[in-house]
Amino acid sequence: MTNQAEITVDTPDDERSKEVRSGRLKRFLENGTPYWFLSPYIIIFGTFGIFPVFFMIFLSFHTWNPVAGLGSMRFVGLENYALSLTDPRLWKTMWNTIAIAVMSGLAQHLVALPMAYLLISLGARARHWLSTAYFLPYVTSTVAVSMIFYIMYSPQSGIINQGLNLLANGTLTSWAFGWIGQFQPIGWLQENSLIRYSISFVVFWKYVGFNIVIYAAGLSTINQELYEAAKIDGASHMQRFRYVALPLLKPFIFFAVTLTIIGNMQLFDEPYVLTRGLQQATSNGMTISNYLYRIGWEWLDMGSAAAVSWILFVVIALFTGLYFWLFGRQGLGGNE
Template structure:
């Protein structure tokens, strides 16, 4: 008859050591996943569920009512949504395109020309990006003020100065101009603010990319007789294409979600004729002023689809060549 011999029980210290070795890594990374599930995954899934509901949050969770795709249909037939979407694209293009047209040659000049002042100037250009959007907006409200705004004061001086008076003959009768109160001027004013706040960020990105281009390329081109513009267009721009693709992608995603700048400049109203109303502002108004959370959730997912589509189109037509430039 075979005797069954039980294995000796391991000491407690050994078992604790094995437990720590096996499960300690999971315990260390668990806070991230717990917080992500609470503040990331759950809100995302709840917003999907909410987009198919009609719900006033003041009345409690028990008042939710399933409406299917009614919220999406309502938005697609809502003229205010389409106006907000059009305003958003207008501001995104008018403020985003100049950012890169200015940032690329400016970064080139900083890296190739004024090397001694590169870091102070780069820090100065980057300062508006890290400044609070509310603080920046208050400054621009002062600049665009009707009676005492700096812009109207400057135009008033130039309109009465003989060498430049002819430039302002068409608008002399309209002075002082209500920049933030008249529909034709609201979107340009917002675009100027967005451009000023974010172009410095792109200067930093392009400066960092330019630092990775070997100096030997420029030296060889100079030996071959290439002047500065030729070196810029034939060396710098082709090698910057990956960074241009990355920076433009960030601009597309950010500009289609604009909220702080138009909200502050228009006082949260969208301005005359809703000329400054963006999709993010309309989403906020629908959810937190009109308390229609279902429609607001549906609008957030429509905005997500718009941003995803714009990013995909950008990648399809411009991204592949940019990403393959250095392969």
């Protein structure tokens, strides 16, 4: 029995279906080309951006010791949130965070606004050099800045206490600063009454230049004819700053203050380094981010740490939302 080769002949319907499939594939490849190029970013962002957010939500309803592996994860519902909200240490660190945020943030903007106005009043060359000098602390490593200030704050050998000693014992200055000697050595980072101010000053010093640059950029967009008209009307420098510059700077002030609120409420690096990894932290020197770190990486309670992180998220959202509600319409250029 002989095998006969089967010969298949494509019908017009088969050819048409092949053309349709080929056209669909071509359109898919053409339309998907941008997404193929974006796929590395999408994969990385999904892995390190989106997934951690949902995992943190999931984790906040569980207890988990990361050293024991995923098998130690146990569902506890809202217990982590209940324990965190009734923990007095959480509210203590929350108050520390708000106090440091207000002291450092308010000082930043009260200094940055007039300094930016002064820079704009100077010549272009001086303005560029000074803007760069003021901006340098912002681009300097936070750890390096905090370590330098840690040395400066040293009770025995720090330059701050040494300078105060010179003023207290100097022949020409002892009459005015002699009283400082009875408080030496001053524990800038060891005393509860001083540590908030010490941390706030470091935060202020590092970020005031950033706000100066923002306000200087805003002032440079103001038409100089407005200043000239005010000057002709007899307005002084202070009056031109108050009645011309400040109203037109509202969008820039709104932007800068919003960044300050969000950044200062998440403050971690400065207090962590200044208190040497929280080993020397006093009760007034720990922010909520530092407390969150201690829960997660020292006490190995990742579930409670996740719950605290979401509580912090809600607090930041409330403060930012309140600020938007009070000043957002004016700050974004709307009618008052």
